[in-house]
Amino acid sequence: xxxxxxxxxxxxxxxxxxxxxxxxxxxxxxxxxxxxxxxxxxxxxxxxxxxxxxxxxxxxxxxxxxxxxxxxxxxxxxxxxxxxxxxxxxxxxxxxxxxxxxxxxxxxxxxxxxxxxxxxxxxxxxxxxxxxxxxxxxxxxxxxxxxxxxxxxxxxxxxxxxxxxxxxxxxxxxxxxxxxxxxxxxxxxxxxxxxxxxxxxxxxxxxxxxxxxxxxxxxxxxxxxxxxxxxxxxxxxxxxxxxxxxxxxxxxxxxxxxxxxxxxxxxxxxxxxxxxxxxxxxxxxxxxxxxxxxxxxxxxxxxxxxxxxxxxxxxxxxxxxxxxxxxxxxxxxxxxxxxxxxxxxxxxxxxxxxxxxxxxxxxxxxxxxxxxxxxxxxxxxxxxxxx
Numbered sequence: 001x002x003x004x005x006x007x008x009x010x011x012x013x014x015x016x017x018x019x020x021x022x023x024x025x026x027x028x029x030x031x032x033x034x035x036x037x038x039x040x041x042x043x044x045x046x047x048x049x050x051x052x053x054x055x056x057x058x059x060x061x062x063x064x065x066x067x068x069x070x071x072x073x074x075x076x077x078x079x080x081x082x083x084x085x086x087x088x089x090x091x092x093x094x095x096x097x098x099x100x101x102x103x104x105x106x107x108x109x110x111x112x113x114x115x116x117x118x119x120x121x122x123x124x125x126x127x128x129x130x131x132x133x134x135x136x137x138x139x140x141x142x143x144x145x146x147x148x149x150x151x152x153x154x155x156x157x158x159x160x161x162x163x164x165x166x167x168x169x170x171x172x173x174x175x176x177x178x179x180x181x182x183x184x185x186x187x188x189x190x191x192x193x194x195x196x197x198x199x200x201x202x203x204x205x206x207x208x209x210x211x212x213x214x215x216x217x218x219x220x221x222x223x224x225x226x227x228x229x230x231x232x233x234x235x236x237x238x239x240x241x242x243x244x245x246x247x248x249x250x251x252x253x254x255x256x257x258x259x260x261x262x263x264x265x266x267x268x269x270x271x272x273x274x275x276x277x278x279x280x281x282x283x284x285x286x287x288x289x290x291x292x293x294x295x296x297x298x299x300x301x302x303x304x305x306x307x308x309x310x311x312x313x314x315x316x317x318x319x320x321x322x323x324x325x326x327x328x329x330x331x332x333x334x335x336x337x338x339x340x341x342x343x344x345x346x347x348x349x350x351x352x353x354x355x356x357x358x359x360x361x362x363x364x365x366x367x368x369x370x371x372x373x374x375x376x377x378x379x380x381x382x383x384x385x386x387x
């Protein structure tokens with residue numbers, strides 16, 4: 001056992017940074033007011049809420065009133081897909097949605113529900129062996145009645161980056177709103193909604209050293225959005241419910257911090273990640289990289305180990321003080337393989353041996369040394385046992 005836990009699952013969640021926690025604390029006690037109140041405590045909370053909105057808008061390069069605070073990235077995805085879909089029939093447009101097969105479940109399940117229960121048509125685009133959408137496939141899928149296209153910016157399981165600017169340009173040429181789940185990108189990619197050409201975007205605070213339970217939906221001015229959560233007039237009448245001021249302050253602080261640290265963190269993490277990508281296929285026979293070798297998140301390394309189930313590897317790593325994940329639902333023979341890996345053409349046997357190592361601010365070169373020392377003999381031992 002190591003004395004220090006080596007945490008390599010930052011794509012799942014991140015710790016709250018010290019500066020974020022410090023920024024949040026006053027809003028649990030001293031400035032606890034409801035942001036809708038007209039008294040001083042309420043006005044102070046409202047001020048913090050709008051300052052946070054301005055901070056987020058500044059990082060995303062958009063207008064303050066285009067930012068809606070939610071409970072998480074999944075809610076943001078749900079809000080946009082349902083809100084745009086439910087608005088479309090009122091504008092005279094038809095009922096066709098386009099997503100990709102590697103989307104987060106927040107998008108896939110919502111889109112399928114719209115198709116099954118609300119009579120929308122749904123096209124699910126395939127991906128190549130790296131998990132990327134072919135722009136020509138998008139062009140061919142667009143119909144006169146297409147109301148929304150949703151393609152994620154970066155895949156959480158294999159780290160592949162989509163050509164968002166190219167895909168959104170195709171949508172814009174046809175006058176179709178374009179949404180992206182960008183939950184994995186803050187701190188790793190510069191996010192500029194105009195440069196990306198997106199009309200809606202989802203973020204989640206806990207993916208970039210902010211708190212859990214708070215997210216962002218960016219919705220471009222003029223995009224029709226029927227509220228999925230109704231009640232009071234919160235968030236510009238687009239999302240009812242008393243705002244989580246402490247969480248929102250934390251999210252805005254974390255997003256600004258991630259953006260400021262990005263120029264120094266990305267090269268550092270990419271160098272550490274590249275060591276893993278280069279070394280592990282050589283150290284562990286019958287191993288290959290999953291996802292795109294270059295067009296991938298800078299902190300994300302993922303692998304397919306043949307002739308093994310990853311659950312044993314994860315348990316062995318945990319016993320050695322290393323926290324990692326499979327990056328998929330395939331953790332035992334009793335479970336279906338990852339839909340993402342299946343869509344990429346990975347067979348069920350290979351998908352069972354999928355490992356995701358996602359690095360973060362705490363990751364050091366010594367941590368990578370430890371992984372390279374621990375993982376190869378662990379895989380070899382487990383393969384020997386399983387034969």
